[in-house]
Amino acid sequence: MFCSYQVIHAGIYYGPTSLKTKLCIRGKHLLYELCSAQDIPHRRTKKWIIAQNAQQMAELELLHTFTKSIDVPTHFLTRREIEEQEPDVRADAGVLESPTTGIIDSHAYMAYLEGSLDERGGEEILHTVVTDIEPLAGSQEGDRIPGYSITTQSRDGAGGQDTITAETVINSAGLGAVDVSNMLLPPERHRKPYFAKGSYFSYAASHPKPKTLLYPAPTPGLGGLGTHLTLDMAGRVRFGPDVEWIDDPTDLAPNPARLEAAVPVIQTYLPGVRRDALDLDYCGIRPKLGRTSGTYGKDGKGFADFYIKEEAGFPGFVNLLGIESPGLTASLAIAEMVDDLLYGRNASISE
Numbered sequence: 001m002f003c004s005y006q007v008i009h010a011g012i013y014y015g016p017t018s019l020k021t022k023l024c025i026r027g028k029h030l031l032y033e034l035c036s037a038q039d040i041p042h043r044r045t046k047k048w049i050i051a052q053n054a055q056q057m058a059e060l061e062l063l064h065t066f067t068k069s070i071d072v073p074t075h076f077l078t079r080r081e082i083e084e085q086e087p088d089v090r091a092d093a094g095v096l097e098s099p100t101t102g103i104i105d106s107h108a109y110m111a112y113l114e115g116s117l118d119e120r121g122g123e124e125i126l127h128t129v130v131t132d133i134e135p136l137a138g139s140q141e142g143d144r145i146p147g148y149s150i151t152t153q154s155r156d157g158a159g160g161q162d163t164i165t166a167e168t169v170i171n172s173a174g175l176g177a178v179d180v181s182n183m184l185l186p187p188e189r190h191r192k193p194y195f196a197k198g199s200y201f202s203y204a205a206s207h208p209k210p211k212t213l214l215y216p217a218p219t220p221g222l223g224g225l226g227t228h229l230t231l232d233m234a235g236r237v238r239f240g241p242d243v244e245w246i247d248d249p250t251d252l253a254p255n256p257a258r259l260e261a262a263v264p265v266i267q268t269y270l271p272g273v274r275r276d277a278l279d280l281d282y283c284g285i286r287p288k289l290g291r292t293s294g295t296y297g298k299d300g301k302g303f304a305d306f307y308i309k310e311e312a313g314f315p316g317f318v319n320l321l322g323i324e325s326p327g328l329t330a331s332l333a334i335a336e337m338v339d340d341l342l343y344g345r346n347a348s349i350s351e
């Protein structure tokens with residue numbers, strides 16, 4: 001079954017000045033507020049980042065120093081706290097705790113947003129693919145209107161082709177966003193999409209059963225955060241996602257080789273995990289703008305930020321590219337930023 005619980009990230013992995021840092025931290029606060037106000041299931045589980053040796057501990061020290069500079073709380077745990085709180089966890093060198101990390105029922109969140117759109121008179125057109133976008137005849141550089149003509153096609157082809165016109169277009173097509181951008185921007189501004197698949201692994205045993213999200217210490221240059229342990233609202237354990245570069249954005253088939261590769265990683269921080277209870281679960285695919293890292297590391301080498309821009313020469317067309325994790329956490333802050341780009345209403349966000 002597809003799991004609907006995702007992590008509300010604290011915002012600690014993305015460097016000092018990136019959009020990911022700014023929008024994740026702002027988005028996290030907005031999301032917790034919204035969840036509380038609208039009864040969207042969520043839980044402040046906390047998260048442990050675990051070091052097994054001196055080198056990994058040095059990574060955690062750096063991370064801790066950094067989180068202080070961006071005002072996101074983290075703290076090291078004592079050996080006693082580690083053993084008392086999570087007796088099954090192996091953390092030979094130490095644990096850095098992030099108290100503002102949590103989980104959210106992302107399906108309930110989407111249902112809330114859908115209802116909110118409907119209430120405001122919005123309309124959804126489902127099972128329909130954008131196949132072309134062109135500036136409307138008569139629009140010139142610097143114009144805010146007359147906007148764009150968007151050609152659509154029903155996904156199964158049965159409904160034929162249609163055209164919509166719009167003053168503004170927000171391209172948030174996820175895995176298809178680069179293709180949509182390439183439909184409008186001139187060839188010299190075309191990009192190539194990259195895809196990083198992530199496999200999740202289910203766990204069918206009732207022991208060990210940690211109560212905290214568990215992440216290995218960050219590995220510089222890795223596309224994701226390392227095969228980690230997350231929980232759902234009922235406390236059920238799952239692992240993942242890992243990182244596998246693929247060419248086909250529809251390739252969601254779980255690959256047994258990924259499970260074999262994940263087992264030793266999981267065993268480093270949870271040695272009592274039962275191998276026979278681990279199984280392949282499902283996959284997701286991250287939209288990437290290169291074979292880049294989703295996290296900043298020491299010096300930002302290879303790190304890719306979110307790309308959120310009103311494209312030069314295309315007023316009213318906002319591109320949201322490479323919106324990988326922490327895109328869900330950042331989503332409400334991304335919306336504020338887009339609103340600001342188009343209408344200048346939240347000056348503090350995009351300055």
Ligand SMILES: Cc1cc2nc3c(=O)[nH]c(=O)nc-3n(C[C@H](O)[C@H](O)[C@H](O)COP(=O)(O)OP(=O)(O)OC[C@H]3O[C@@H](n4cnc5c(N)ncnc54)[C@H](O)[C@@H]3O)c2cc1C
Pocket residue numbers: 006007008009128129130131172173174175176177180198241283284285286287320323324325326327328329330
């Ligand atoms: C494996 C994995 C785990 C993640 N875990 C987390 C997490 O724990 N916490 C977190 O904060 N974030 C997480 N994320 C990131 C988060 O899920 C994304 O950032 C977020 O879903 C991006 O939202 P979006 O609306 O930009 O794109 P999407 O959710 O991908 O939506 C894009 C939509 O556009 C549609 N589309 C594409 N092309 C076209 C076209 N040509 N015409 C019409 N429609 C089109 C697609 O069908 C889709 O419905 C994870 C992502 C992955 C892949």
